Amino acid sequence: MSQYAHPSVLVDTQWLENHLNDPNVRIIEVNISPEPYKNAHIPGAVFWNIFTDLLLPDLKLNLNAIAFERLMARSGITNNTTVIAYGSYPGTGAWIFWLLQVFGHENVKVLNGGYQKWKSEARPLATELSTFASTDYHTRGIDAHLRVLHNEVQASIGRSERVLLDVRTIQEYSGEWFFDQPPKEGQLTGHIPGAVHLEHLLTFNEDGTFKSFKELKNLYDSKGITADKEVFPYCTIGARSGYIWFVLKYLLGYPNVRNYDGSWNEWSRLPDVAIEK
DSSP states (O other): OTTSSSGGGEEOHHHHHHTTTOTTEEEEEEESOSHHHHHOBOTTOEEEEIIIIIBOTTSOBOOOHHHHHHHHHHTTOOTTOEEEEEESSTTHHHHHHHHHHHTTOOOEEEETTHHHHHHHTTOOOBOSOOOOOOOOOOOOOOOGGGBOOHHHHHHHTTOTTEEEEEOSOHHHHHTSOBTTBOOOTTOOOSBOTTOEEOOGGGGBOTTSOBOOHHHHHHHHHTTTOOTTSEEEEEOSSSHHHHHHHHIIIIISOOSOBOBOTTHHHHHTTSTTOOOBO
């Protein structure tokens, strides 16, 4: 992992197994349902539900500081705790890295390979619920430099020094799907005009780990997504694009990357914005 621009943001499975009982480390599993967590999870991992803990009913990211403080406090996390994030879906841990950075929690790392690699190596698993004493957590507020809002995205259409990067599936980009299925009544599909398409899953190895620095650089260079440009990744709800923010900024070292966390969920509902298919 040392070839990456900032390798310290990653931990491997052996490191995590060595730190399962470290009181200064808190492991977070993030998923859309508690069932996989109940069946088997990394010992000591606290469960966060994407829909009830991280998103609002309209699927926008919950960026309320009080809600975030309560989530961290109930998870037994202090302002000095090192958080290790993972999920059963590739890239989830890196999205949580972005979210915690937005709220100013600096001590966060991503488990390279996530649950997939941990389980494949027959490392310890647990079924009992992980609970910890509540803490007194305080956030510094939102770091606006890690986000881009829709008005700036709209103003970036057609500007060669900026890249609007669509990291969804080709079915979503082409307008065939809204998220993971055909659109329901009232759901608009397609992509932001001029957006470059590069699906986020192309950044993974088969075992769920990140591809090498050279492979990632070649992947993005091939699409004209270079470090001299400002890059605004987006997806449907800002999670997959938050992951790509992590890849570009921390693995490749791109200096100007901001996540459009409103993403297609917001863009497709805005009045008077252009949509391409």
